Amino acid sequence: MPVRPRKILVIDNACYITGSLTSIINMAASIGEQLEFILVLPTGSNAIEYVTAAGLKVYTIPMLEISKSLKSLNYLPRLWKNTKRLLQIIKEENIDVLHINDLYNMLGCTVKRKLPLFPVVYHARLLSTSYIATLYPYFVSMIKRYADKIICVSAAVEKDIHRSSKTDIIYDTVSIKGGEARKKGLEYPEYAQILYLANFVNGKGQQYAIHALKEILNEFPEVKLHFAGGTNSDADERFRQSLMNLARDLGINNSVIFEPKVSNIEGRIKQADIVLNLSESESFSMVTLETMACGVPLVVSDCGGPAEITDQGHYADLVPNRDAQAAAMAVKHILKNPDAAKERAKNGMNFVHEKFDPHITAKHMINIYTQIISKAGD
Numbered sequence: 001m002p003v004r005p006r007k008i009l010v011i012d013n014a015c016y017i018t019g020s021l022t023s024i025i026n027m028a029a030s031i032g033e034q035l036e037f038i039l040v041l042p043t044g045s046n047a048i049e050y051v052t053a054a055g056l057k058v059y060t061i062p063m064l065e066i067s068k069s070l071k072s073l074n075y076l077p078r079l080w081k082n083t084k085r086l087l088q089i090i091k092e093e094n095i096d097v098l099h100i101n102d103l104y105n106m107l108g109c110t111v112k113r114k115l116p117l118f119p120v121v122y123h124a125r126l127l128s129t130s131y132i133a134t135l136y137p138y139f140v141s142m143i144k145r146y147a148d149k150i151i152c153v154s155a156a157v158e159k160d161i162h163r164s165s166k167t168d169i170i171y172d173t174v175s176i177k178g179g180e181a182r183k184k185g186l187e188y189p190e191y192a193q194i195l196y197l198a199n200f201v202n203g204k205g206q207q208y209a210i211h212a213l214k215e216i217l218n219e220f221p222e223v224k225l226h227f228a229g230g231t232n233s234d235a236d237e238r239f240r241q242s243l244m245n246l247a248r249d250l251g252i253n254n255s256v257i258f259e260p261k262v263s264n265i266e267g268r269i270k271q272a273d274i275v276l277n278l279s280e281s282e283s284f285s286m287v288t289l290e291t292m293a294c295g296v297p298l299v300v301s302d303c304g305g306p307a308e309i310t311d312q313g314h315y316a317d318l319v320p321n322r323d324a325q326a327a328a329m330a331v332k333h334i335l336k337n338p339d340a341a342k343e344r345a346k347n348g349m350n351f352v353h354e355k356f357d358p359h360i361t362a363k364h365m366i367n368i369y370t371q372i373i374s375k376a377g378d
Contacts, residue, residue, distance in 0.1 A: 005036045006369060007093055011086075011108065012039060012101040013063055016046040016232050019286040020125050023153075023172040024101050025054050027365060030173065030358035034366060038093060040086070061085050063105070083110040090118070096373050097121060103139045103150075103161075104132055112146040119372040122147040124167075127304050128160040129281045131203060136160075148372045151365075153284040154305040170365060171308075172284050173358035176266050176293040185296065186273045186338035191222045194331065195272035197262065197287050198279065199229040200240035205278035205301060207246060211324035212276070214250050216331055223255065223335070225276070228268060230261030269294045274334055274341075278319075278327055279303055289356060292316060295349035297341040299330045309356075315348030 010028075014021040028037040039051050042063040051058050061082045064075050086107060090098065097119045100108035108120045122143045128136045140161045143150055150167045152158040158167050186192065194213070198204040206227060213225045231237045240258070247256040262268045269275060275291040277300040282288070284305035291298045292309065298316035300306045301323075310316040317330035334341040 005034060006096040006373060007036045007038060008097045008099050008369065009086075009090060009093065009095040010037055010039050010099045010101055011105055012041055012047075013105055014045060014047045015042055016230075017050050018047075019172075019284075020101055020123070021047055021051075022175075022286065023284075024099075024123075025051065025056070026173055026175045026358060027361060028056060029054065029175075030362035031366060032362075035369065038089075038095070040089070059089055063107075079106060079110060082107060083114065086111055087114060090115075097369050099123065100143075100147075102126065103143050104135070106139075106142060109142050109146040117376050119148050119369075119376045120146060121149045121151060121368065121372065123151045123153070124157050124161055125153050125283050127156060127281050127283050129304075130283070148375070149368055151368070154308050156304040156308070157283045168364075168368065170361055170368075171356050172286065172289065173361045174289050174293040174352055174356045175358070176290055185270075186334070186342060189273070189335040189338050190220055192220065192224075192273040192335055193271070194223060194225045194274045194276050195269065196225060196227045196276050196278075197229065197265070197269065197291075198227075198277070199261070200227075200231050200236045200243070202235070202239045203280050204229075205280050205322075206243050208278040208301075208322060208324040208327060209276050210243060210246050210250065210252070210256065212278075212328040212331065213255060214252055215325065215328035216335075217252060217255060219332060220335055224257060225255060226257045226259055226272070228259040228262045265290055266294060269296055272296055274299065274331060276327065276331065277301065277306070278322075278324075280322060282306060285309060288316070289352055292345070292348040292352045293356075295342075295345045297334050297345045298348070299327055299334070301327070309352065310348070311351060315344060315351050 010024055012021050038057045040059045043060045048058050064078050099121045101123045103124045112120050152167055152169050153172055158169055196209050216223055231240055247253040269291055274297045277287050282304045288300050288306045288309045301321045302318050303321045310318050319326040319330050
């Protein structure tokens, strides 16, 4: 009689397609048929179609994030109601492991209280400097108490939550295939197209890019900066408008182009001469990884995960956080030394395809799932 694959129930708060959701989908694809992944998303999530298109079954529950709804009187009743529904799904689907895809979702802790021996894995994808900074110590203490294993996406995250016997570092992986580095790019540095690939969310650092461009244009007046990203709230729309206003106030609005959210990330990155990423806090940074995987020169802020992905700035320009002038200097150096920049990017491409191989991550995750399932059965 064939042995059924172990089932992993992944809980993700994504109301739209996020880097963390994409990472877990990539991991599921890498593991293949050895494990069966089932997703639970918030009711009404715009990411449902994306997940089902990847061939995964999806349940929905009306989640609230404590990080955004701490003062809501509905939070605790909703938490326990959702816990009850999760327990039903676990029983109906014969789930082997509950995997919570970020540290601020307390459903893993409440399930563990009801089922003390049931295996629970938490993925830690945020730094203590992120938007949940005030509540970060509380979340960490809770998941350390209840989780069987805590997966940190970088050494920076593990440092923030403090290494323990429960923590392990497993990097997100690159879904872009390896290959030859681009033959084109930076052919005409004086007309370079700089790409900033990020949704318009306060904290993603686009304002620093605009200030950096102001300085770059003094030496390279034909350079253009392209922002490519979407908005998911009124606050995001206001932030996007503030960036437009900033470019206008600095007199460089004709050099700044605002594009919609990109569906073909690899294709858009490969159209750019340089990618700029000046986020203020990144536990990992898929944009950094994807840019390097495409062999495109990169200037990125030293804000957590990017330091590890770039090998401490060996394969890309790692500039101080929130420093527009340093970013401008790095971009100008690339424009003045295009051949060296392209060679460095090529070496970086080879580095990330080796270090962030999805097969390595898949093997590591399978071992963790197997160990905690075995421990629960003892």
